[in-house]
Amino acid sequence: MDWGNIFGNAVGELISPTTAAYALAAIGLGIHFGYTGLLNFGQAAFLLIGAYGFAIPTLAGAPLVVAVLCAILCSVIFAFILGIPTLRLRADYLAIVTIAAAEVVRYVVTTTGLTDFTGAANGLSGFKGTFAAINPIPDGTYGFGPFTYSSYDWWVRIVGWVIVILASVLVFLLMRSPWGRVVKGIREDEDAVRSLGKNVYSYKMQSLVLGGVLGSVAGIIFILPRAVQPANYTTGLTFFIWTIMLLGGAATIFGPIIGSMIFWVVLSLTQGILYGAIESGALGFLSTTQAGQVRFILVGVALMLLVIFRPQGIFGNKKELSFSV
Amino acid sequence: MIAGIRTGHGVRLVTMLLAVVSLCLGIVLGSGALSASATETPAPTPTPTSDFTNTLTITGVLRDGDTLVPGAEITVEGGGFSETATTDDAGRWAVVVPEKGEYTVTLDPETLPDGVELRDADKASSTVGADEWLTNTLTRSFPLGADTRQTTGFFEQFLQRLAAGLNFGLLIALAAIGITLIFGTTGLNNFAHGEMVTFGAIVAWIFAVLLGLNIFVAMVIALVLGGVFGYLNDWLLWRPLRRKGVKLVQAMIVSIGLAIALRYFYLMNIGGDTKTMNVGLSDAVVLGPVRITTGSLLSMVISVVVLLLVGLFLTRTRIGKATRAVSDNPSLAAASGIDVDRIIRIVWVIAGALAALAGVMLALYRQVSWDMGFQVLLLMFAAVTLGGLGSAYGALVGSIVVGLFVELSTLFIPPDLKYAAALVVLIVVLLVRPQGILGRKERIG
Numbered sequence: 067m068d069w070g071n072i073f074g075n076a077v078g079e080l081i082s083p084t085t086a087a088y089a090l091a092a093i094g095l096g097i098h099f100g101y102t103g104l105l106n107f108g109q110a111a112f113l114l115i116g117a118y119g120f121a122i123p124t125l126a127g128a129p130l131v132v133a134v135l136c137a138i139l140c141s142v143i144f145a146f147i148l149g150i151p152t153l154r155l156r157a158d159y160l161a162i163v164t165i166a167a168a169e170v171v172r173y174v175v176t177t178t179g180l181t182d183f184t185g186a187a188n189g190l191s192g193f194k195g196t197f198a199a200i201n202p203i204p205d206g207t208y209g210f211g212p213f214t215y216s217s218y219d220w221w222v223r224i225v226g227w228v229i230v231i232l233a234s235v236l237v238f239l240l241m242r243s244p245w246g247r248v249v250k251g252i253r254e255d256e257d258a259v260r261s262l263g264k265n266v267y268s269y270k271m272q273s274l275v276l277g278g279v280l281g282s283v284a285g286i287i288f289i290l291p292r293a294v295q296p297a298n299y300t301t302g303l304t305f306f307i308w309t310i311m312l313l314g315g316a317a318t319i320f321g322p323i324i325g326s327m328i329f330w331v332v333l334s335l336t337q338g339i340l341y342g343a344i345e346s347g348a349l350g351f352l353s354t355t356q357a358g359q360v361r362f363i364l365v366g367v368a369l370m371l372l373v374i375f376r377p378q379g380i381f382g383n384k385k386e387l388s389f390s391v
Numbered sequence: 392m393i394a395g396i397r398t399g400h401g402v403r404l405v406t407m408l409l410a411v412v413s414l415c416l417g418i419v420l421g422s423g424a425l426s427a428s429a430t431e432t433p434a435p436t437p438t439p440t441s442d443f444t445n446t447l448t449i450t451g452v453l454r455d456g457d458t459l460v461p462g463a464e465i466t467v468e469g470g471g472f473s474e475t476a477t478t479d480d481a482g483r484w485a486v487v488v489p490e491k492g493e494y495t496v497t498l499d500p501e502t503l504p505d506g507v508e509l510r511d512a513d514k515a516s517s518t519v520g521a522d523e524w525l526t527n528t529l530t531r532s533f534p535l536g537a538d539t540r541q542t543t544g545f546f547e548q549f550l551q552r553l554a555a556g557l558n559f560g561l562l563i564a565l566a567a568i569g570i571t572l573i574f575g576t577t578g579l580n581n582f583a584h585g586e587m588v589t590f591g592a593i594v595a596w597i598f599a600v601l602l603g604l605n606i607f608v609a610m611v612i613a614l615v616l617g618g619v620f621g622y623l624n625d626w627l628l629w630r631p632l633r634r635k636g637v638k639l640v641q642a643m644i645v646s647i648g649l650a651i652a653l654r655y656f657y658l659m660n661i662g663g664d665t666k667t668m669n670v671g672l673s674d675a676v677v678l679g680p681v682r683i684t685t686g687s688l689l690s691m692v693i694s695v696v697v698l699l700l701v702g703l704f705l706t707r708t709r710i711g712k713a714t715r716a717v718s719d720n721p722s723l724a725a726a727s728g729i730d731v732d733r734i735i736r737i738v739w740v741i742a743g744a745l746a747a748l749a750g751v752m753l754a755l756y757r758q759v760s761w762d763m764g765f766q767v768l769l770l771m772f773a774a775v776t777l778g779g780l781g782s783a784y785g786a787l788v789g790s791i792v793v794g795l796f797v798e799l800s801t802l803f804i805p806p807d808l809k810y811a812a813a814l815v816v817l818i819v820v821l822l823v824r825p826q827g828i829l830g831r832k833e834r835i836g
Contacts, residue, residue, distance in 0.1 A: 105640060151822040157640060158580050159780075162772045163821060166814040169769055173811035301765075305647055312644070359659040366652025373644045374637060 072338030074212035079330040081213070086226035087113075087288035088329065092311040092322035093233050094280030100316030101241060102273040103253035105157045108148065108164035110303040111171045112278045115140045116285025117294045118175060121193040122183060130196040134286065141282035144171070145275040153270045165301055176296045184296070191293035194218075219291070226287040230323060233280055238319050240276075249273055250317075309369045315379030324380065336361050448528045449496060449519060450485035453478045455507045455535040464502040469494035469519070477502075491524035496531045503535070510534040545802070547680045552798045554681045560774075560794020561694035562756065564787045566749035567771040567778075568701060569621075569742025571786040574775070575718030576731075576738050578639050579629070582646040584746060585768030586653040587624075591617045591747025592668075592754040592763060593661060599670050606670040606755075613747045621743015625736050633735075650765065658761040666759040690752040697748065698787060701741070705783060710737060770797070770810065773817040779827030788828055792816075 079085055091109055098106040119137030128136070152163045175184040184190065203217040215223070240246050248269055251259040260266050288298075310329045314321025340357035343349045352360070378384045449467055453460040459482030466475045467486040470493065476484040488494060497516035500509055509515055517531050570584050591613045599609035628649065632642055672686030705711040716724040717734045725731045746764075753763060774793045778785025793813050800812035820827070 151818055155821065155825055158643065159776065159821065159825070161580065161643065162769075162776055163818055166769055166773060166817055170811040170814045170818075173808055177805055177807045179805045179808075302651070305651060308644065308647070356659045359655045362655040363652045363659070366648045366650070366655065369648030369651065370645045371648075373641050373648065374632065374635070377641055 068342065072335065072342060075338055076331045076334040078212045079334045080327050081223055081227065082330065083222045083226045083287055083291050085326045085330045086223070086230050087284045088307060088310055089323045089326035090226075090230050090233055090284035090287060091281050091307045092314070092326060093230070093237060094277035094284065095307055095311050096316055096318075096322050097237060097273055097277035097280070100311065100318070100321075101237075101246065101253060102249045102270060103157070104153075104270060104274060105161040106164050106274070106277070107161045107301070107304055107308075108166075108168035109277075109281050109307050110299045110301065111144065111148075111164075111168035112141050112281025113285035113288060113303065114168075114171055114175065114296070114299040115144050116282030117289045117299075118184060118190070119282065120286045121190045121289065121294050124193040124196055125190060130200065133196065134283075137282050137286055138279050141278045142275050145278040146271070148278075149271045149274045153267055153274070165304070168299075168301065168304065172296055172299050185294070187296060189293055189295040193294075194290065197221075197290060222287070222290045226290070229283060229287065233283075234319050234323065245269075245272075305369070306365070309365060309372070312369070312372055312377070312379055315382030317383070318379065318381040321379055321381045328380075333361055333365075336364060446527060447488050447491060447524070448485050449488060449494065449531060450483070450528060451531045451533070453482045453484065453498075453533060453535065460504060460507060460535065462502065462504065464499045466497045466499065467494050468497070491521060493521050494519040498533045507535055510536060548802060549799070550679075550681050552802060553795065554678075554683050555687070556795035556798030557791065558683075558687045558691050558694075558756065558794070559798060560791035561691055561698070562749050562752040563767065563771055563774050563794055564698060564790035565694055565752070566746045566767070567774045567786040567790045568698070568783055569745045570771055571775045571778070571780065571783055572714065572718070572738045573742050574780055575782075576714065576721070576735050577629070577633070579646065580639075580643045580772075581742075582643065582768065583624075583650040583653060584742070584771065585764030585766075586650050586657070587617065587620060587743055587746035588750040588753060588764035588767065589654070589657055589761065590620050590764075591750025592759045593657060593750075594747065595751040595754055596666055596668060596759045600666065600668065606672065610748070610751050613751050614744050617747020617750070618740045618744035620747070621739040621741070622736065624743065625739035629739070630732065630736075633732075650768075654762055654765055661759075661761055663761060668754045668758055670755070672755060686755040690755055693748070694752065697745070701745070701783070704741075710734070714738060766810075770813055773813055777817055777820055777827055779829045782827070782829050785827055785829035792828075 091113055094112065095106060095109050098104040098109075116137045119140035120133045123133040123136045124130070148164060148167050152160045155163070174180070176187055178186045180186065198218055198221070201218060201221040203221055205217050207214060207216055208220055209215055241250070248259060248264050251262075251264075252266055252269055256266055259269075306329070310325040311322055312325075313328060314323070314325025337358065340349065340352070340360060341354055344352055344354055344357055349357070372379070376382075451465075453463055453465075459478075459480070461478050461480050461482060463478045463484075464475050465478070465484050465486070466473065467488060469488075470490070472489055472492075472494075474486050474488075476486045478484045495516055495518050498509070500512070500515055503509075511534070514533070517533075519529055519531070523529060566584065566588050569587070570581060573579055573581050573584075594613040594616050595606070595609045598604045598612050599606045604612075628645075629642070632645065637645070670686075672684065672689065674685050675682045676685055676688055703711075705715060713724065713729045713734050714737070716727070716729055717731055721731050724734075750764065753767065757763070770793050771790075774789035775786050776789070777792055778787070778789030793816075796816055797809045797813045800809050804812060
C-alpha cells in the first residue's frame with residue numbers, strides 16, 4: 067500500500083475546487099436550513115442552474131461577467147418559482163416539493179428535445195476560455211508535494227476559496243444584523259415573529275434567494291475544473307451537501323467549510339485504503355468498483371449516526387437547532 | 392410520538408444500527424455470489440458505417456416484407472452521370488459514383504416482379520444531397536408491399552396509454568399506501584421506502600430468475616420477506632429512535648441516510664446493469680384496441696385485489712380501526728387502550744410487504760435495477776401528497792392520478808419528460824389545494 071500517495075491525494079482534497087464548491091453550496095443550504103429552518107432538498111437544482119446558466123451564455127459568446135450574472139439571475143428566478151408555492155407550506159411538504167422541483171429541472175436539461183442548448187445527457191464542455199483568459203498566473207506548474215498544480219488549477223482554487231471566504235464573511239455579518247435575528251426568529255417560532263409584525267413569507271423568500279444564489283455560484287465553481295454533466299445533479303448531490311452541512315454544523319460559520327473538507331478527505335482516504343487493501347489481497351472479495359460503492363454506504367450510515375447522535379454537528383450549538391418540527 | 396430523551400440508549404442504538412447493517416450484509420452477500428452467474432444481454436455489434444476505400448457507393452437492399460427482390464432496376468443520375476444497377480439474388484444493388492455530389496435514385500416500378508409494388512407509388516425516387524457524404528457509402532431503401540408497421544390513431548394510443556397509466560398508478564398505490572400509513576401513524580416521511588420496493592424486486596429476481604422458481608412462489612416469498620424487512624426496519628431503527636425522542640425532521644434525514652446506505656449496498660451486490668425479469672409473462676393480450684402483456688394484466692388484478700383487502704382491513708378489522716385511530720390522534724388512541732407501538736409495528740410490516748409486492752410488479756413492468764425504487768420514490772411522494780398526506784384513500788386516488796398523468800403526458804410531450812410532468816402537477820396542485828385532493832385542511836399546519 068502506497069501510504070504517501072494515499073495521504074497525498076487525501077490532503078489535496080483539502081483545497082480542491084470540488085471541496086470549495088460543496089462548501090459554498092453547504093453555506094447556502096445553511097442559510098436555508100440552519101438559520102431560517104427551511105427544509106430545502108433541492109439545492110442540487112441551484113448548482114445545476116448555476117452551471118448551465120454560466121455555460122450556455124459562455125458558449126454563445128457572452129463575456130465572463132455577463133455569464134456569471136446570468137447564472138445568478140437564473141437562480142433568483144428559480145428561487146421565486148420554488149418559493150411562491152411552497153414557502154407557505156409545512157416543513158415536510160417543502161422538502162418533498164423542493165426535491166421534486168430539482169428533479170424536474172434535471173429532467174428538463176436532460177431531455178433530447180433541448181440538445182442544441184443543453185447537450186442533453188452528454189452535457190456541455192468547452193466553456194473555460196473566458197475564465198482562463200483572466201488568469202493572472204503565468205503558465206507553468208507551481209507548488210510543493212501534493213499541492214503541485216498547473217496555473218489554471220491554481221487559478222480555479224484561488225478564486226473558489228476566495229469566494230467561499232467572502233460568503234462566510236457575508237453570512238457572519240448578516241446573521242449578526244437585524245435581518246439575521248428575524249430569520250433566526252422564524253426558525254425558532256414563526257408565529258412569534260409574525261406577531262411582531264414581520265412579513266415571515268418575505269423573509270423566507272429572501273433567505274431562499276440568498277442561499278440559492280450561493281448555490282448557483284457553487285455550481286459555477288464546481289464545473290470550472292470539469293464538464294457540465296446532468297447526471298451530477300441528482301438528489302444524491304443534495305444529500306451529500308446536507309451531510310456536509312450537518313457534519314460541520316448547520317447554523318455555524320466554519321461548519322460547512324470544515325464539513326466539506328472532512329467529507330472529501332475521508333472519501334479520498336477510504337478510497338485509497340480500500341483500493342490498496344484490494345490490491346494487496348486483504349479484501350479479495352471486493353472489486354475496485356464495489357470499493358467505490360462501499361464509501362457511499364459509509365456516507366449513508368455516517369449521515370444516520372450524525373443526525374441521531376450529534377445533530378448539531380461538530381461546531382454546532384445544541385440550542386441552535388432547527389429540528390423543531 | 393413518545394417524547395423525552397433518555398440516556399443510556401446511545402450505546403444500544405449504535406449496536407442496533409450495526410446489527411441492521413451486518414444483518415443486511417448477511418442476507419445479501421449470499422446473493423452477491425449469485426449475481427455473477429446472471430445472464431447478461433450481449434451488446435449489439437455496431438454496424439460499420441464507413442469503409443476505408445476511396446470508392447463512393449450508393450447502395451441498398453430491396454425487400455418485400457421478408458422476401459428479397461431480385462432483378463429490379465435502379466437508376467442513379469446526377470451531374471451528368473447516369474448508371475443503372477440491377478438487384479442480385481440477395482436483393483442487393485450498388486452504384487459506384489464518381490464524386491460526392493447530388494444524385495437522384497430512381498426505382499423503375501415496371502421491373503418489379505408481379506405482385507410486388509411500391510408502398511407509395513410517388514416514392515419511386517429519392518435524392519442524395521451533397522452534404523450527406525460523411526461516409527463513402529450511402530444507402531437508400533424503397534419500402535415495398537403493404538405497410539407492416541403499426542400506425543395507430545390518437546384514440547388507440549390514448550387507450551393504450553390509459554391502460555399503462557392505470558397499471559402504473561395501481562402499483563404506485565401499493566407502495567404509496569405504506570408511505571401514507573407510516574406517515575399517518577408516526578409522522579415520518581420515509582425516504583427509504585423506495586429501497587423497500589427495490590428489496591422486493593431483488594428478492595423476486597433472485598428466486599424467480601437465478602433460482603428458477605415459479606414467479607408466483609417468488610412473489611409470495613418477496614411479500615413475506617418484505618414484511619420481515621419492514622418489521623426489522625421498525626424494530627432495529629425506528630422504535631429505538633421513537634424511544635429516544637428523535638424529532639420528525641431528524642428522523643426524515645435518518646431515513647435519507649438509510650436510503651443512501653441501502654441503495655449503494657444493492658448496487659455493490661447486484662451491480663449497476665439492468666436485470667431482465669424474463670419469467671414468461673410478456674405475451675401480449677389484445678383487449679379491444681388495447682394490447683397489454685399478461686404480466687401487466689396480472690399485476691393490475693393483483694393490485695386491485697390487494698388494495699381491496701387493505702381497504703377492508705382498515706375499515707372492518709379491529710386492528711385496522713385501531714390503525715386509523717392512531718393516525719388520527721396517537722395520544723387519544725393510547726388513552727383509549729390501544730397499544731400504539733404494536734399498531735406502528737403492524738403498519739411497518741404491512742408497508743414493507745406492500746412495497747415489496749409493488750417492487751415485484753415494477754420488476755415485471757420494467758426490469759430490475761439497483762435504483763428502481765428510488766426512481767419511483769418521488770412519484771410515490773407526489774401521489775401521497777396529491778391525495779393528502781396521511782390519508783390511505785387519498786394515496787390511492789393520488790397514485791392513479793400520477794400514474795395516468797405519467798403515461799398520458801407522453802401523448803403530448805417527449806417521453807423523457809414524463810416524470811417531470813407528474814412532478815409539475817404536484818407543485819401546481821399544492822399551489823391550488825395545499826392539503827391535497829382528499830386531505831383535511833388542519834394537516835397543512
